[in-house]
Amino acid sequence: MSRSTSGTRRVTLVLVALLLSALLVFPTQSQGLLRHIGVPLAPIVTLPIEALAALDRSLRDVWEGYVALHGVHEENLRLRREVELLRDQNSRLREATSASQRLTALLEFKGRAASKTIAAQVIGRDATNWYRAVMVNKGEGDGVRVEMGVITPAGVVGRVVKTSASASMVLLVTDPNNAITGLIQRTRDEGIVEGTARGLARMKYIPLLSTVRAGDRVITSGLTGGFPRGLPIGVITSIDKTEGDLFQSGEIVPDTDLTRLEEVLIITAPRGEAESDADALSAQPPQQRKP
Amino acid sequence: MKQALYLLLVFGLVPIQTTVLTYAGLGGVRPDLCLVAAILVGFFAGELDGLLLGLVLGFVQDLFSAGELGLNLVAKGSAGFLAGMAGRYVTNTTPITVLTTVFGLSLLSGTVFLLTVGAGGLAGVSFAIWSVLLPQALWDATLGGAGYWLVARYIRREQAILEGPTGWDR
Numbered sequence: 326m327s328r329s330t331s332g333t334r335r336v337t338l339v340l341v342a343l344l345l346s347a348l349l350v351f352p353t354q355s356q357g358l359l360r361h362i363g364v365p366l367a368p369i370v371t372l373p374i375e376a377l378a379a380l381d382r383s384l385r386d387v388w389e390g391y392v393a394l395h396g397v398h399e400e401n402l403r404l405r406r407e408v409e410l411l412r413d414q415n416s417r418l419r420e421a422t423s424a425s426q427r428l429t430a431l432l433e434f435k436g437r438a439a440s441k442t443i444a445a446q447v448i449g450r451d452a453t454n455w456y457r458a459v460m461v462n463k464g465e466g467d468g469v470r471v472e473m474g475v476i477t478p479a480g481v482v483g484r485v486v487k488t489s490a491s492a493s494m495v496l497l498v499t500d501p502n503n504a505i506t507g508l509i510q511r512t513r514d515e516g517i518v519e520g521t522a523r524g525l526a527r528m529k530y531i532p533l534l535s536t537v538r539a540g541d542r543v544i545t546s547g548l549t550g551g552f553p554r555g556l557p558i559g560v561i562t563s564i565d566k567t568e569g570d571l572f573q574s575g576e577i578v579p580d581t582d583l584t585r586l587e588e589v590l591i592i593t594a595p596r597g598e599a600e601s602d603a604d605a606l607s608a609q610p611p612q613q614r615k616p
Numbered sequence: 617m618k619q620a621l622y623l624l625l626v627f628g629l630v631p632i633q634t635t636v637l638t639y640a641g642l643g644g645v646r647p648d649l650c651l652v653a654a655i656l657v658g659f660f661a662g663e664l665d666g667l668l669l670g671l672v673l674g675f676v677q678d679l680f681s682a683g684e685l686g687l688n689l690v691a692k693g694s695a696g697f698l699a700g701m702a703g704r705y706v707t708n709t710t711p712i713t714v715l716t717t718v719f720g721l722s723l724l725s726g727t728v729f730l731l732t733v734g735a736g737g738l739a740g741v742s743f744a745i746w747s748v749l750l751p752q753a754l755w756d757a758t759l760g761g762a763g764y765w766l767v768a769r770y771i772r773r774e775q776a777i778l779e780g781p782t783g784w785d786r
Binding site (some may be wrong): 338355377448451458460486492495496522 | 627628630631632635636638639644645646648650666667668671674676677678679680681682683684685688689690729730733740741742743747749752
């Protein structure tokens, strides 16, 4: 009996050793194999994750709705005074901005509104400490694919790097493994926006002759897939210009607060594809169009 | 009983790690529950159980991490196996032994991650060592030592109940 147990043990160890060797020798093929094995497993594990995320949300609602309301009266009075001041400012600014609003709205519509997006809820964080990533409750079943861009109304969040049937992993713009093409809004210089170890982002490959300075806004350039042109990424806070280097770089503070993400939008079709869809729809005879 | 516990670990640890544990992080760093579980199982149930459970836990963790598939699988499987070997050859295992082993294995697995994942240059690596690698190893070691102490105490109590009072006790 003990001999057979010892034999089984040895056979299992040899099989596992072979499996691990195969993983190291054939990394690409093993990725495909592991992905296949993970297909039925991921939705099962997603269920308790969603349940815990729902519990977490309701507990947070209770906390924010009742327990954390201490001192709200004083804050309310202060905010009322601020509102009075802001109302006055607002009426003056409204007139001045109305003209530019019409024009920018027109331009922004062309640049941004044509993207097709789906809303998703953040249900968890990365299972390790080594990546800045979040898990969202939309997956392949909802049309989410790897490399799709993820945004909030405030700006860029990151891009989808892994999908299962009902959930996806989104690598945040502050992760060093993430890179998206950016454009400095004022100078129109392009560069690559990468995450840094300290949880910020850095725009690399800014031309040496660029007049970029702290306070400049960085937006998506739309050159790579996933994001249309013109989505806010963040603000440059410092410039790194070393003598002898061919390029300069700038540290960016992202516009989106990536530590408090709750709902995000996944761009399923950036502007180009959405436009072509719209063109296809307009090319259809009127009776075939969906209401 | 053992299988039920393993299933609970496989389907319960990663959900806890990705949701509830985000609040337990110190400076954004959380303990790696899957690593600690694989090592403890290795110590208590032997290298084969540690290896197999580590492989499965690592794989599930891979599914819910932004990295390549297989990295956690290998890291957790190896940690479970090495812990099992340590448990076999160390004559008197104590919570301190386990704490030290978990600390060492966590550092080892973290170093593999650091080399594989990349942390944005030399400055990034130095920052990652101080802000992720060491705090996580300390977290894991504390949790591992405490977990071993609790489980060992429970096992001793169960054994005492099964064996009944000995001659010395009478």
